[in-house]
Amino acid sequence: MSASRIVPIVMPKWGLSMKEGKVTGWLLEDGSPINIGDAILEVETDKIAGAVEASEPGVLRRRVGTPDTVYPVKALLGVIAEAAVPDAEIDAYVASYVMPAADEGEEDQAAKYEFADTPTGTLRYARRGGAGDNLILLHGFGGDLDNFLFNIDALGETATVYALDLPGHGQSIKNVAKPDLASLTAALAGFMDKLGLKDAHLVGHSLGGAIAMRMAAEAPGRVKSLTLICSAGLGSEIGSYVDDFVAAQGRKDLKPVLETLFADKSQVSRQLVDDVLKYKRLDGVDAFLKALAQAVFGGRKQQDFPAAQLAGKAPPALVIWGREDAVIPAAHAGNLPGATVKVIDGAGHMVFMEKAGEVNALIKAHIARS
Amino acid sequence: MARTLTMRQAINEALDQEMARDQNVILMGEDIAGGQGGDGELDAWGGPLGVTKGLYHKHPGRVLDTPLSESAFIGAAIGAAACGMRPVAELMFLDFMGVCFDQIFNQAAKFKYMFGGKAQTPIVIRAMVGAGFRAAAQHSQMLTPLFTHIPGLKVVCPSNAYDAKGLLIQSIRDNDPVIFCEHKNLYDSQADVPAESYAIPFGEANVVRDGGDCTIVAYGLMVGRAMEAAKQLSPKGPKGGVECEVIDLRTLSPIDWDTVIDSVERTGRLVCVDEANPRCSIASDVSAMVAQECFKALKGPIRMVTAPHTPVPFSPVLEDLYIPSAAAIAAAVTKTMAQ
Amino acid sequence: MKTATKKKSAPAAFPLDRAGLLKAYRTMRTIREFEERLHAEFAKGDIPGFVHLYAGEEAAGTGIMMHLQDKDRIASTHRGHGHCIAKGVDPKAMMAEIYGKASGSCRGKGGSMHIADLSKGMMGANGILGAGAPLACGAALAAKFRGDGAVGISFIGDGASNQGTFLESLNLAAVWNLPAIFVVENNGYAESTSRDYAVAVDSYVDRAAGFGLPGVTVDGLDFFTVYEAAGEIIKRAREGGGPALLECKMVRMYGHFEGDQQAYRGKGEVEDIRANKDCLKMFSERVIEAGIIARGELEAIDRECLAVIDEALAYAKAAPLPKPADLLNDVYVSY
Incomplete structure (x- = not known):
């Protein structure tokens, strides 16, 4: 038996600033069979709580990480191997495991944010992978590219992934002439032009989904496939989230608003709230969000239906929804004719965070098909 | 874009950005540029601990070195504020309030109320506070309670670089007199600070x-x-x-x-x-x-x-x-x- | 510019036209009537707190303020009623303020010692002696940044001229070459203490010289001398020539405050002031003698001023009191 058949489970790195994480609990027992994408154990950082998922199949042979203990990124938390591998070999593997030294060069390559000067202004993005088709991740209203921290690396295994801060969001330009769906779509086109991306698979969450659809309608040749996650633009109903998000001034009023995004409210950590609050307080953001909210979701009704413009020219489309989405009803999932639909239980509007492994697998399969 | 800045850099950046945003923002204080009238370098100090370094050349004519004369220049900053400017006056050490306190608590703090709401005094007084600098009894006090006691003044004391930038920007934009207390032993403390301007509201712990x-x-x-x-x-x-x-x-x-x-x-x-x-x-x-x-x-x-x-x-x-x-x-x- | 004591202006040549002279007289008479009425009303016990009267000093404030516009700022003293009126503050609002009424200049929050009207360039009477000098420097600094040719003027008594704030301000204005003017209203008394007891130099011009400022001493009872000297100083400041000091020697007709028994005065001093040192009488005689204005015209103005003060007093007495909620408002712009 070769040690290469032993696969380590390590403390993941979710986002640029993550240095360590706390094991909060194991979801599987020793000896459990494992398939790719299965959630194995739960980890919490100051920003977010999430599940570590299997990247290889096998059997969970050893739980190394102790609950309620903090481990650095890349520390050994467990071992996956086939049932046939002897215990002694597992013991030896654990005993001799050396945490890979932080490779500065690699880290810079992998995690660095980049900036592109587009006609709309400077846009921030992150890039992962390098093989395969282009894939662009588009976040929702008030979000940023870090929303995809559980997805970007996994998707980067089979595609060249770009995650974009939309204009007015994250660390992209805040001074946007006319914040609406048309200008955000134009910004996406400008971004693709600037980076020389002739076409791409678009994965859009919420508002980002509406942008992806509009892009597909306006420039069908540039969109190889659509993945719409709890997407706007598929119906008129929308909850009070957008209004509440815009109105929230401090941590106390913002936290309950952010909690409506998740089926599991405990996902909203103090750091998540702080980060959103810091964003909201940047000069220009408040005015931008108010204008964008009015243009796209004014009067608590969705104002744009790019799905309608797609009739007859829609690229292969996958619609994913969290069953407990409290922002846009999951009933909208069926509103794009011809699309593959997957509604996931136990998840809310941020289904791609709450059920990252499942969503990542769905997207990968969808792209492979398209 | 967030970078790691020291509190000193964060304060400098807040001043720089607000001066660029609003021409009425001016800086006044002793040696805040330094080197005035000598044969050597101008902006030689940039403040006793270098907090305002570089602003003198970036904002010509708007960084005013003052004589050692706290009553006069703090009072002048208050008068200018009542006349539409937004001065940021540096008192160097808050202990020096002893020689200009009247201008702060009898003048700036009172104008709004005493004049029936018809005046406003958007001045910021920045000053170093706190012990641990081996500077003894007259350069180390934490006099925040004295100012907090006085209606009409606002009192700010950040604990980190991120808050310092956002609270100073709010202080400058605020229309009331603000005493902005900078702990000298925090100047080198570091935090992630967005490059963009942002204001942190007052009264939010x-x-x-x-x-x-x-x-x-x-x-x-x-x-x-x-x-x-x-x-x-x-x-x-x-x-x-x-x-x-x-x-x-x-x-x-x-x-x-x-x-x-x-x-x-x-x-x-x-x-x-x-x-x-x-x-x-x-x-x-x-x-x-x-x-x-x-x-x-x-x-x-x-x-x-x-x-x-x-x-x-x-x-x-x-x-x-x-x-x-x-x-x-x-x-x-x-x-x-x-x- | 010379730093010297000015002689009385030549009687024949008036620096103002007829309209200007009538305006000056009206201002001085309004101040006098306002103060005389306060003197009478205060004795009745209806006015809260204490008041300091400007009666007898009208020529100085008026001679200076005749050169000013709303954009020019003045920082006044505890004896500020005359400055207010000369700077254009509404006597009705002032009277209501002195009575602590809600429709007063400061909504009843300031009183006699804190009347202000920033829209008229009146930065406030001030209960802290000497405190106005740095504020006027600030006004001058703001004017310099705006480049609008405005000036900042600090009024200061002979007593407060010993305050560090005043002396520091002379230096600051000089080193920054501010369009700031320091008017020393030398009425001979700091409260009950004689000017000569508390000030060692003979002339404030010497004090100005010590800070590198030009200065001039004038007879503050002579409107025309004040007017001319102030005009020169103000013009120079507006044109970037920098700060200056103007000392006006004058008299106080009443005590430091109303109710002051003035036992410190010499025998016959007050009577002498009334008879021989009344700046209004001096002004009237000059313009009538010169044949520019008839006595009847001045008497008509007297009657009009009387009516203005009657109206102001009636208004003040009838004005509503502040409401209990007013105790708590206007501490901050926002809090």
Whole structure:
């Protein structure tokens, strides 16, 4: 038996600033069979709580990480191997495991944010992978590219992934002439032009989904496939989230608003709230969000239906929804004719965070098909 | 884009960005550029600790070195503010208020009220506060309570670089007189600070640590020490077993009573930490309010951890004793938990 | 510019036209009537607190303020009623303020010692002696940044001229070459203490010289001398020539405050002021003698001023009191 058949489970790195994480609990027992994408154990950082998922199949042979203990990124938390591998070999593997030294060069390559000067202004993005088709991740209203921290690396295994801060969001330009769906779509086109991306698979969450659809309608040749996650633009109903998000001034009023995004409210950590609050307080953001909210979701009704413009020219489309989405009803999932639909239980509007492994697998399969 | 900046850099950036945004923003103070009238370099100092370095050349004519004459230039800054400017005056050490206090508390603080609401005085007075700099009794005091006492003034004391930038920008945009207290031992402390401008609203305390057993209220340098104490006391620490909620007041006037009271209602215990002297301090103020508002929630006596009722001593061995330590804070928590 | 004591202006040549002279007289008479009425009303006990009267000093404030516009700022003293009126503050609002009424200049929050109207460039009477000097420097600094040719003027009594704030301000204005003017209203008394007891130099011009400022001493009872000297100083400041000091020697007709028994005065001093040192009488005689204005015209103005003060007093007495809620408002712009 070769040690290469032993696969380590390590403390993941979710986002640029993550240095360590706390094991909060194991979801599987020793000896459990494992398939790719299965959630194995739960980890919490100051920003977010999430599940570590299997990247290889096998059997969970050893739980190394102790609950309620903090481990650095890349520390050994467990071992996956086939049932046939002897215990002694597992013991030896654990005993001799050396945490890979932080490779500065690699880290810079992998995690660095980049900036592109587009006609709309400077846009921030992150890039992962390098093989395969282009894939662009588009976040929702008030979000940023870090929303995809559980997805970007996994998707980067089979595609060249770009995650974009939309204009007015994250660390992209805040001074946007006319914040609406048309200008955000134009910004996406400008971004693709600037980076020389002739076409791409678009994965859009919420508002980002509406942008992806509009892009597909306006420039069908540039969109190889659509993945719409709890997407706007598929119906008129929308909850009070957008209004509440815009109105929230401090941590106390913002936290309950952010909690409506998740089926599991405990996902909203103090750091998540702080980060959103810091964003909201940047000069220009408040005015931008108010204008964008009015243009796209004014009067608590969705104002744009790019799905309608797609009739007859829609690229292969996958619609994913969290069953407990409290922002846009999951009933909208069926509103794009011809699309593959997957509604996931136990998840809310941020289904791609709450059920990252499942969503990542769905997207990968969808792209492979398209 | 967020970069790691020191508090010194964050304050400099806030001044720079506000000066670029609003031509009415001017800086005044002793040696804030430095080198005026000599044969050597202009902007030789950029303030005694280099906080304003570089702004003199970036904003020509708007960084005014003043004579050593606090009454005159603080008063002139106040007068200019009443006439539509937005001066940021640097008093160097808050201890120097002794020679210009009338202009601050009888003039700037009173205009709005005394003139029936028809005047506003958007001035910021920046000054260094706090001990630990081996600067002895006249350059080390934490005089925040004196200013907090006076209606009409706002008092700000950031604990980190991120807050310093956002609170200073708010101070400059604010239409009331603001005393902006910069702890000299925090100038080199680092935090992630967005490159963009942002304002942090006044009267919003920052809960920097959640905990259910005891509330620790602090501001300025004491926030870090309170956090250290909380860490020592948490279950994985050597002393074991107490989870503290740490509240950084950030602004002392206005003060966020709601956050303090909400927290004590949950924890039932309170330790107030203040680098100021104990009598009529922020610590005693918070203690009194909590005693009045949360009496039924309290499970143990409120404890205050402050400097002693002495001037700040010079000898390092004495000065280190003077400043409230993490160990003293932890001991106070343990004491109130025991009852 | 010379730093010297000015002689009385030549009687024949008036620096103002007829309209200007009538305006000056009206201003001075309004101040006098306002103060005389306060003197009478205060004795009745209806006015809260204490008031300091400008009666007898009208020529100085008026001679200076005749050169000013709303954009020019003045920082006044505790004896500020005359400055207010000369700077254009509404006497009705002033009277209501002195009576602590809600419709007063400061909504009843300031009183006699804190009347202000920033829209008229009146930065406030000030209860702290000497405190106005740095504020006027600030006004001058703001004017310099705006480049609008405005000036900042600090009024200061002979007593407050010993304050560090005043002396520091002379230096600051000089080193920054501010369009700031320092008017020393030398009425001979700091409260009950004689000017000569508390000030060692003979002339404030010497004090100005010590800070590198030009200065001039004038007879503050002579409107025309004040007017001319102030005009020169103000013009120079507006044109970038920098700060200057103007000392006006004058008299106080009443005590430091109303109710002051003035036992410190010499025998016959007050009577002498009334008879021989009344700046209004001096002004009237000059313009009538010169044949520019008829006595009847001045008497008509007297009657009109009387009516203005009657109206102001009636208004003040009838005005509503502040409401209890007013105790708590206007501490901050926002809090």
